[in-house]
Amino acid sequence: EAGVTQFPSHSVIEKGQTVTLRCDPISGHDNLYWYRRVMGKEIKFLLHFVKESKQDESGMPNNRFLAERTGGTYSTLKVQPAELEDSGVYFCASSQETGNSPLHFGNGTRLTVT
Amino acid sequence: AQKVTQAQTEISVVEKEDVTLDCVYETRDTTYYLFWYKQPPSGELVFLIRRNSFDEQNEISGRYSWNFQKSTSSFNFTITASQVVDSAVYFCALSEALSSNDYKLSFGAGTTVTVRA
Numbered sequence: 001e002a003g004v005t006q007f008p009s010h011s012v013i014e015k016g017q018t019v020t021l022r023c024d025p026i027s028g029h030d031n032l033y034w035y036r037r038v039m040g041k042e043i044k045f046l047l048h049f050v051k052e053s054k055q056d057e058s059g060m061p062n063n064r065f066l067a068e069r070t071g072g073t074y075s076t077l078k079v080q081p082a083e084l085e086d087s088g089v090y091f092c093a094s095s096q097e098t099g100n101s102p103l104h105f106g107n108g109t110r111l112t113v114t
Numbered sequence: 115a116q117k118v119t120q121a122q123t124e125i126s127v128v129e130k131e132d133v134t135l136d137c138v139y140e141t142r143d144t145t146y147y148l149f150w151y152k153q154p155p156s157g158e159l160v161f162l163i164r165r166n167s168f169d170e171q172n173e174i175s176g177r178y179s180w181n182f183q184k185s186t187s188s189f190n191f192t193i194t195a196s197q198v199v200d201s202a203v204y205f206c207a208l209s210e211a212l213s214s215n216d217y218k219l220s221f222g223a224g225t226t227v228t229v230r231a
Contacts, residue, residue: 003158035219042118043159043205043221056218091159102149103219105159 002026004106006092012112018080021109023092025074031055031095032075033103034067038088046090049075061086082113117141118208120222127196128230135191135225137206143167147209148182148189149219154202165189196229203227 005024013019025032034046046065047057051072060067064083069075079086089110093103119138127133139148150162163173165182173180177194193200206222 009157033219035221040223042223043207045218045220048218089157093159102161102164103159104161105151107157108159 004092004094004104006090006106006109008109009107010110010112012114013082014114015084016081018078019082019111021077021079021090021092021111023075023077023106025092025094026096026104029094029096029104030072031097031101032069033093033095034075034077035091035093035105036088037091037108038085043091046077079111082111084113087111087113117210117220118206118222120204120206120225122225123223124226124228126228126230129197130195131229133193133196133200133227133229135193135204135206135227137189137191137222139187139189139206139208141187141208141210143210149207149209150180150189150191151205151207151221152202153205153224159205162191193227196227198229198231201227201229 007022011019030051032049035043037043045059047060047067048055049069052069066078089108091105091108093105095101095103117140121136146167148165152160152162170182179192181190203224203226205224207219209217209219
């Protein structure tokens, strides 16, 4: 079974530019999550999709971040315009059930804003 | 307030030594879950264990063991006879119910373990 895949693995952009991160969850997993780890700190929750609906987006830092999951399959996370403090590793995770099913994480996208 | 505290930022050991990673959590829920994840150099987060708040039995899986102490709100992780391949960042996480259908993982800051040959 293919795991959670994220693209790109690395992205370096200048402040003010736009970047779109993509996540392909494990096939059949309705739940998709985005998390972020900034500068060696703890991994923080951004949002949670159940199929194509946003179940919880309380962790989204501001309106420069837009997440979508059209059709309930892959998801994108767009940052526009990017700021220096957006640098970090963005993780996507999926799970088949809600409750406390272990999340399957991808390799993450390392975003550097210069 | 931080919900999961991993006080050790970095630990360096020589191969075959045992290493214990501390995790202290904070929650008002009576039902919750605790997790450990491993992040090897390749980057992905690998699930290691899930423990619910009603099960205080210690668990052993090969060279890994976990000690859950509800009285001290701790869920410590020990690697016995460490190997170079154990070098990674280890994260402790707490899952709390926000609603009947919405759970959120809160992670600690992670502990970087370096095992030297």
